[in-house]
Amino acid sequence: MTHPRVTVARLAEAKHLPADALRRFGLSDSAEGVRFRYVSPSGAAGRTRLRTGVRGAGGSSWLPGDDAPVVAYSTPEGLGYATTAGYQIVVEGESDCWTAWHHGLPAVGIPGADHWDALTLAHLPVAEIFVQVEADSAQTFPGGVAEYVAAVVGRIRGVGFTGAVHELVLGPDVSDLSELYQRAPGEFTAGVGRALDRSRATSEAGAV
Known part of the structure; x- marks a missing residue:
């Protein structure tokens, strides 16, 4: 078809x-x-x-034939949201970034689970980072989402970030920002805020 x-x-x-x-x-x-x-x-x-x-x-x-460097997905607009908010949400892929930026929220996209090393300190002009934890998917995360999240957190620390790092779980049946928005558009911003607060509370005893 x-x-x-x-x-x-x-x-x-x-x-x-x-x-x-x-x-x-x-x-x-x-x-x-x-x-x-x-x-x-x-x-x-x-x-x-x-x-x-x-x-x-x-x-x-x-795009086939494009040999430009692989970089994490961001825009000046998105980085501006991060600077203003004081935190950055690290997601996998592009769709979550579009959803976040459209609502004035910060996000930077890892271009595929095997390109976590594209993230640099320049993507993180903040005091606090939330690494989105998606549902496990063999297609998106061949080594498992836990392995991916650990690699991203390791990269964040490896580039010299010393602030708080939290794992962001949006809900028991919501995988990512795009899905959260599509399920309840009118509640999206409030829903993200509640998820951020839960993540902070979960790691209150010590940052990741």
Whole structure:
């Protein structure tokens, strides 16, 4: 069965986000699907991502032939939200970043579970970090989500971050920010706030 080509409009509809917001984040239509470039905190161009599916798992890859550096997914706008809020949410992939940024919340995306080393101290201009813990998925996290989270936390400490680091679990049946928003759009910001508070309480005895 042939599926329709993914476009910015179709992707926006699936994520319950305005298409104009995705275009503001750099997404554009192409013959192959939706393209957008990862950019370093300094503004230097990173590798281009190609989205061929509304879901990232199995539908998101690097543009063939692009040999630019692999960097974590951020924008000046997203880093500005982090600086203002005083915390950063580290997620896997792009969709959670779009959802967070559209609501004025900070997020930086790890470009695939095996690229946690793309995260740098420049992505973390904050005093507190929350590492999103998704549901286990063999496709997204081949080594298991616990191994991925441990690698991300290790990287955060390895680049010299000395502030608090928490594991962010959004709920017993909610995997990530995008899913939380799609389930209850009107409660999204409050729901994230409650999850952040729970994470702080869980690690109150000592940061990760």
